[in-house]
Amino acid sequence: MEKDILKNIRNSFKYNTGLNEEKNIIYFDNAATTQRPDEILDKVYEFYKYKNANPHRGAHYLSMEATFSYENARKRVAKYIGAKEEEIIFTRNATESINLVAYSYGMNNLKEGDEVLISILEHHSNLVPWQYVCKRTGAKLTYIYIDQNYNIDMEDFRKKLNKNVKILAITGASNTVATAPDIYEMIEEAKKLGIIVLVDGAQMMAHKKVDVKKLGCDFLAFSGHKLLSPLGIGVLYGDKEILNRMDPFLLGGDMIEYVYEQETTYAKAPFKFEAGTQNVGGAVGLHAALDYIDSIGIENIYSYEKKLMDFALEEMKKFKFLNIYTNDKENRSPIILFNYKEIHPHDVSSIMDANNIAIRSGHHCAAPLHRYLGMNSSCRASFSFYNTMSEVEKFLEVIPKVQEVFGLGY
Amino acid sequence: MDIKDIYTQMILEESRNNHNKHVLDGASHVEKGHNPSCGDEITLQLKIDNDIIKDASFVGVGCAISQASTSMMIDLIKGKSIDEAAKLAETFIGMIKGDIKNEDELEILEDAVAFENISNMPARVKCAVLAWHTLQEIIKNKSEVK
Numbered sequence: 076m077e078k079d080i081l082k083n084i085r086n087s088f089k090y091n092t093g094l095n096e097e098k099n100i101i102y103f104d105n106a107a108t109t110q111r112p113d114e115i116l117d118k119v120y121e122f123y124k125y126k127n128a129n130p131h132r133g134a135h136y137l138s139m140e141a142t143f144s145y146e147n148a149r150k151r152v153a154k155y156i157g158a159k160e161e162e163i164i165f166t167r168n169a170t171e172s173i174n175l176v177a178y179s180y181g182m183n184n185l186k187e188g189d190e191v192l193i194s195i196l197e198h199h200s201n202l203v204p205w206q207y208v209c210k211r212t213g214a215k216l217t218y219i220y221i222d223q224n225y226n227i228d229m230e231d232f233r234k235k236l237n238k239n240v241k242i243l244a245i246t247g248a249s250n251t252v253a254t255a256p257d258i259y260e261m262i263e264e265a266k267k268l269g270i271i272v273l274v275d276g277a278q279m280m281a282h283k284k285v286d287v288k289k290l291g292c293d294f295l296a297f298s299g300h301k302l303l304s305p306l307g308i309g310v311l312y313g314d315k316e317i318l319n320r321m322d323p324f325l326l327g328g329d330m331i332e333y334v335y336e337q338e339t340t341y342a343k344a345p346f347k348f349e350a351g352t353q354n355v356g357g358a359v360g361l362h363a364a365l366d367y368i369d370s371i372g373i374e375n376i377y378s379y380e381k382k383l384m385d386f387a388l389e390e391m392k393k394f395k396f397l398n399i400y401t402n403d404k405e406n407r408s409p410i411i412l413f414n415y416k417e418i419h420p421h422d423v424s425s426i427m428d429a430n431n432i433a434i435r436s437g438h439h440c441a442a443p444l445h446r447y448l449g450m451n452s453s454c455r456a457s458f459s460f461y462n463t464m465s466e467v468e469k470f471l472e473v474i475p476k477v478q479e480v481f482g483l484g485y
Numbered sequence: 486m487d488i489k490d491i492y493t494q495m496i497l498e499e500s501r502n503n504h505n506k507h508v509l510d511g512a513s514h515v516e517k518g519h520n521p522s523c524g525d526e527i528t529l530q531l532k533i534d535n536d537i538i539k540d541a542s543f544v545g546v547g548c549a550i551s552q553a554s555t556s557m558m559i560d561l562i563k564g565k566s567i568d569e570a571a572k573l574a575e576t577f578i579g580m581i582k583g584d585i586k587n588e589d590e591l592e593i594l595e596d597a598v599a600f601e602n603i604s605n606m607p608a609r610v611k612c613a614v615l616a617w618h619t620l621q622e623i624i625k626n627k628s629e630v631k
Contacts, residue, residue: 418549421548422548422550451525480488480492
């Protein structure tokens, strides 16, 4: 991406313009949620301003407009990931998407003796639902562990594959140690045993494009808000055949076919899984986000983010007072996980914040991974394509200043 | 606000001072305090005899603010009655929330008034009050047992 193109991109992001005063925030918490550019916000505003009504209900003009906006967004998402329209379910976020699968598929199909296989890299959203469903059904939850470079231990993975494994739920990209597991290979192996595979794409989708049919997963979950869209819109892709065999998740309006006093028949997927009035504004925003990403090119986005990350990581390795927990593979997410040897992450984050730098501190909803790595919490800097190299340089300047505040050398 | 008004010499020193950080032999009350967003936990241990806090300590890990606040709290409550400790907790939490600003009222907190500036840092309030809430929990449970 050329510098002037980047400059134009940054002009669309107004988080530093402020409502009342200019700000100078260096936003490196993109793995938590991204900022949103005007091009996307304007589309959401336009929907609420000119096309707002309840979709799928009523035959009047505005209702038709809302329905059209919503279903167009579904078509756009389907096209983006190589799925069929009826395989796209709108949810609130990746967490809800995974819960939908855990409840509607897991709870109804798992039984004692079955196994659900996940990795130690998982975010709580792809861990706690499975833990719960396993407890309720008597199935066993097993973990694939990682090697010292934070890569999936493929030998461990193969060892844990067996005929009892019914579900493999794996992240497409870690939200902590930057690992991008080789999901193509993992899915190929799992499919030899007929295992149902869910990919948690929450972190992956901002940096990579996938074609679900080539990938071969049964489910793909992701959130819009990590992808420039409004908060509260998420997606579950599900293989059509499996979706139509599944029971509904939430029950109520719009997901039905016929309702009698004692019986109800349900609509087909995806509507069967979309109870109640849906987040049309969010879907419109996601539609705009995918257009926006395509206009820049996700490969351009990722290669630029990678430049930022690679530079930051190499420079950070020079600070002897830091421990870095980040994947060393060429193919990884633009995330750096680190700790000061003598300063707690929350203190680091506060001092960074005092220097206008937003990073994340805590366990990043990956407590079992932190425990596995022998720590309680960590600092995380995560980059996006609208960040600049000069922001990375400023961040690198502030790193030793944190030591200074604590009266420590560097 | 300058970040150095938070990370004062006194708070940094107290956070590194381990004199209150150990297992308490013969503790009568042990209570865990959690900060779910960071995964840190401290365990507060008290030896209460005849409604007097004879001795106190803590174990666990946390940020400088929670460690210093816990240690200073222990220094303050040792030898105090349960009622006095409850009053201290109420005053400290009131100060951090910005509800109590009167200097005379805050006087009982002694060195712990050093945390007053945390009230300007909403993200860290829970770190400063972690041990104090844990103390309140012990006092509340104790009175319920009665």
